[in-house]
Amino acid sequence: xxxxxxxxxxxxxxxxxxxxxxxxxxxxxxxxxxxxxxxxxxxxxxxxxxxxxxxxxxxxxxxxxxxxxxxxxxxxxxxxxxxxxxxxxxxxxxxxxxxxxxxxxxxxxxxxxxxxxxxxxxxxxxxxxxxxxxxxxxxxxxxxxxxxxxxxxxxxxxxxxxxxxxxxxxxxxxxxxxxxxxxxxxxxxxxxxxxxxxxxxxxxxxxxxxxxxxxxxxxxxxxxxxxxxxxxxxxxxxxxxxxxxxxxxxxxxxxxxxxxxxxxxxxxxxxxxxxxxxxxxxxxxxxxxxxxxxxxxxxxxxxxxxxxxxxxxxxxxxxxxxxxxxxxxxxxxxxxxxxxxxxxxxxxxxxxxxxxxxxxxxxxxxxxxxxxxxxxxxxxxxxxxxxxxxxxxxxxxxxxxxxxxxxxxxxxxxxxxxxxxxxxxxxxxxxxxxxxxxxxxxxxxxxxxxxxxxxxxxxxxxxxxxxxxxxxxxxxxxxxxxxxxxxxxxxxxxxxxxxxxxxxxxx
Numbered sequence: 078x079x080x081x082x083x084x085x086x087x088x089x090x091x092x093x094x095x096x097x098x099x100x101x102x103x104x105x106x107x108x109x110x111x112x113x114x115x116x117x118x119x120x121x122x123x124x125x126x127x128x129x130x131x132x133x134x135x136x137x138x139x140x141x142x143x144x145x146x147x148x149x150x151x152x153x154x155x156x157x158x159x160x161x162x163x164x165x166x167x168x169x170x171x172x173x174x175x176x177x178x179x180x181x182x183x184x185x186x187x188x189x190x191x192x193x194x195x196x197x198x199x200x201x202x203x204x205x206x207x208x209x210x211x212x213x214x215x216x217x218x219x220x221x222x223x224x225x226x227x228x229x230x231x232x233x234x235x236x237x238x239x240x241x242x243x244x245x246x247x248x249x250x251x252x253x254x255x256x257x258x259x260x261x262x263x264x265x266x267x268x269x270x271x272x273x274x275x276x277x278x279x280x281x282x283x284x285x286x287x288x289x290x291x292x293x294x295x296x297x298x299x300x301x302x303x304x305x306x307x308x309x310x311x312x313x314x315x316x317x318x319x320x321x322x323x324x325x326x327x328x329x330x331x332x333x334x335x336x337x338x339x340x341x342x343x344x345x346x347x348x349x350x351x352x353x354x355x356x357x358x359x360x361x362x363x364x365x366x367x368x369x370x371x372x373x374x375x376x377x378x379x380x381x382x383x384x385x386x387x388x389x390x391x392x393x394x395x396x397x398x399x400x401x402x403x404x405x406x407x408x409x410x411x412x413x414x415x416x417x418x419x420x421x422x423x424x425x426x427x428x429x430x431x432x433x434x435x436x437x438x439x440x441x442x443x444x445x446x447x448x449x450x451x452x453x454x455x456x457x458x459x460x461x462x463x464x465x466x467x468x469x470x471x472x473x474x475x476x477x478x479x480x481x482x483x484x485x486x487x488x489x490x491x492x493x494x495x496x497x498x499x500x501x502x503x504x505x506x507x508x509x510x511x512x513x514x515x516x517x518x519x520x521x522x523x524x525x526x527x528x529x530x531x532x533x534x535x536x537x538x539x540x541x542x543x544x545x546x547x548x549x550x551x552x553x554x555x556x557x558x559x560x561x562x563x564x565x566x567x568x569x570x571x572x573x574x575x576x577x578x579x580x581x582x583x584x
Contacts, residue, residue, distance in 0.1 A: 100223075111207060111211045113266065116242045117200060120258050123389040126382055127389075131255060140507060150492065155346050161281070166281065167210075174266050174269055175266075180201075181262035216487075230407070235495065244390075248390050289345035296331070302323040304504045306323040306324035307505055345489070354573045358569070358570030362425050366468065367495050372507070403461045426568035429463060431467075440456075442455065509548075517548065
């Protein structure tokens, strides 16, 4: 009975009582799996000093350890979502957990920077399968009246994963060597795997499309080349062959990706989605919120450890207010309540303005070398409040612009934005900081550890710390401006989409 889908079976279809009878327990299981995947976006940040010492890693290698994971995910998420719709979301969720666990094992046992980068890329493959299936399963097991609340809780876990990585990583590094950051994933992946097999129902679309392998290849190559150009630009010069060549290759490959998607019989990204202003507004907002959040966390953890001299756990604790703010506000239902009262466009604008204000507060009040924490605390709370308000609204707007039978693809788009925004935030804001820092210190490498190692005394170390603090301020202000501009654009597009829907309904 190949024409019959899993969605038609009693164990997969929502019941008349409001959804799958075990939907909240299933939500807890898939959110646990998702949390593990998202932690690995930021958990490595606090290990940068340890990796620099143990693996003798350069600044570019450190950035690749962080971005390889997110770039592989962002390139494969759309294909993974399409495959989940066709072959079954439960099957791919199980495969993702297994691959993620194996990649974590390889990363924990890595002995040099190249091995760790390769293992992180392998973890990204499993993470891509996990990220697409979790949100797709939520869309299948919850009916509309509960779906907004479920997405808000899902978004809370997503934000918590990004934000609590430094704290959890710091706690692990306070007692173990850096490899335990990855090995701790193994028992979590195993428990989640058993729970998924026992609880999660199988579901798939009535007619699945074939995976777009060429599209996945083109998108991965194109984005990797562009971020490579961003990383190498400060070191070799933006007009050098090392930066220009990958930038040109990346732009050309991404252009080929767009042309292929327009002609492909089964595109992994239907370009006609971009004619929907609600979709475009949600895309712009989601991308830039993650961009500012991830880039800021990446740089702040270095500032706390290298400049202010905190241990990894101490640095993680000082980053914790961001995660706590997100959790408290989202668990209280602030995001859905704001949407109900203000509407989606204004909710997104308010949330992104708060994120932008948080970045500005960190730049102007919390990025100095005197160790004062008040400005940084204010900035982290503002950022957390903005994410809690805006992210559920944007995720719901994006998924509502996608056909229900394309839930996996919609989840893939949402995950792609998160992962690409994370990698782009680290790369772009890191590049801004490195460019500014290299212009202020006279060392051959734009690396803060290298500059401190080459310092000739206390006065020179203080000068270098001041240079890094000034560079941090510049990068945070760039992030603040980008997030605010994105909020304005998203709000305008979402508002236009609502007006168009009203006119159509009246007609």
